[in-house]
């Protein structure tokens with residue numbers, strides 16, 4: 493069953509891959525669980541051995557270790573697990589989601605290139621595009637990514653990358669990956685999908701035509717809110733230039749964080765399934781509530797991208813939702829505060845994908861709440877939301 497230091501798995505099931513992929517007994521101690529190789533460097537018997545290791549590491553040869561910025565066995569195990577979940581040739585873990593975003597784009601764009609991005613994206617990614625790309629002479633067109641005709645019209649001869657989130661942060665719009673992949677490939681560009689909001693337990697963007705898929709593994713993949721991390725998956729040909737930049741920029745994952753994230757990944761499918769069930773119930777509750785102006789979750793027939801959601805997500809709607817209490821708007825925080833400040837169990841906090849429900853007020857986005865639903869009993873989340881909504885006038 494264990495060959496070449498790894499289990500050989502014939503299944504496609506995320507529940508099994510999350511548990512077994514990338515795992516193998518440690519060959520020296522037979523430790524059953526993944527060890528944390530908490531070491532900066534690796535030592536050699538001879539100068540020749542060291543020379544061979546440098547050369548192998550420079551080519552990113554699997555299991556050739558020289559220095560942890562270039563490669564580490566704990567991080568390798570995490571990468572093997574995520575690659576299996578994504579159905580990818582390989583994966584590359586990094587120090588934070590933003591490291592995966594920036595290194596993926598910088599590796600595949602150069603001065604004079606054109607990038608098309610969704611206008612609804614995680615704010616940190618938007619700030620990177622607005623603040624940094626112009627200085628590098630990379631032209632960025634930001635547009636509504638669900639307007640496929642608009643995307644097609646924006647493509648130029650120098651368009652090299654289209655970048656979008658499968659489920660957008662925070663408006664929960666659903667990106668039509670197969671349609672965008674076709675447009676990108678017809679233009680000899682690549683499609684990079686940030687799937688942080690849904691996770692590889694539920695959907696595999698590479699199988700829909702995306703060239704690279706990335707995540708802030710800080711979120712659902714880790715699941716416990718105790719480590720920052722990023723991971724990008726795809727072909728070795730597309731990953732190696734990103735690996736090179738992650739090494740050069742020092743965006744490497746720490747072995748301890750890789751271990752925490754690999755541990756979290758083992759329960760990813762279970763957690764996502766439960767959070768989805770809960771989110772379906774919370775979304776239905778909110779939609780009927782008189783103090784709620786609107787709620788957006790792909791489980792609802794009212795979702796503006798419902799047809800695309802059905803085609804791509806197939807019921808794996810995920811644990812993220814957004815809603816607006818009646819009377820909330822960017823200038824008047826009254827209705828927002830009335831809800832958030834009266835929560836008794838759920839926390840007001842940024843981030844997402846943790847075991848507990850997190851509520852994030854976004855006054856600058858028109859007074860909406862981004863909600864990351866946890867794995868608590870659904871009735872308890874609903875009871876907390878219900879009593880907090882009673883305070884909204």
Ligand SMILES: Cc1ncc(COP(=O)(O)O)c(C=O)c1O
Pocket residue numbers: 588589590591593614616617657661686688689707708709710720721722843
């Ligand atoms: C969709 C998305 N992508 C990327 C990131 C960045 O991840 P990190 O905070 O780990 O750098 C986030 C963070 O919230 C996110 O929501």
